[in-house]
Amino acid sequence: MLESQLIDRDYRLEDQIEYIQRGDEQLRNEIIKAYQPYIARCVSDVCKRYIKKNNDEFSVGMIAFNEAIQLYSKDKGASFLAFAQVIIKRKVIDYIRKEQRQYMYPSLDVSEEEEIEDSPLEISEAKKIFQLEQESWYRKQEILELSKQLKEYKISFNELTKISPKHRDARESAVFAAKQLVEDPSLYEYVCTKKRVPIKRLLNLVSVSKKTLERNRKYILTVFIILTGDYIYLREYLEGVDL
Structure with a gap:
């Protein structure tokens, strides 16, 4: 079993990451497969919905987790999973923003008479409003997350x-x-x-x-x-x- 193979190596996860960074590709594959549920949970937390393995957001999370393996350093003090969570969330947030921008101005199947033309100023203002709304939403999510963490420290x-x-x-x-x-x-x-x-x-x-x-x-x-x-x-x- 995969889990027993990881345990038999008798190394902490942070030590295993070091071995991967030195070129152990088999261990990389084992770690990524073993932590797929963790990746899915991190992605689901950002998306505020259950994410399956066939969702595009999950693929973004997998890529981010692999990137975290490459970038992680024990010298920074944080555990690998805490570091990976940050990378995953940022990558998924970036992905969501790009997707939302892509569909902000959908193509319209209209005739010439019905064609809508926005002035550069109107487009610029719309983008500003959209950005402010998105930033407001993300701030609220961060406040909710901070509130949860503060409870662990007995702070309201x-x-x-x-x-x-x-x-x-x-x-x-x-x-x-x-x-x-x-x-x-x-x-x-x-x-x-x-x-x-x-x-x-x-x-x-x-x-x-x-x-x-x-x-x-x-x-x-x-x-x-x-x-x-x-x-x-x-x-x-x-x-x-x-x-």
């Missing part, structure tokens, strides 16, 4: 407006602290496992007081989640803060 989405630092320097300090958690593998693992900020260890890496870290810990965790997740649009809210 409604708390965010209350716990966000009011001053710019305080926000920058919190974002800097979150980056230390992302970039340090041991701290990253701690946060993902314990779902809390390692205050004492973090004090050695930042220039703020213990009291400040404790006061902003939920905001720091929220930024950590955004930085490590597939939150393309929510990251825009962090622009203006030194990321």
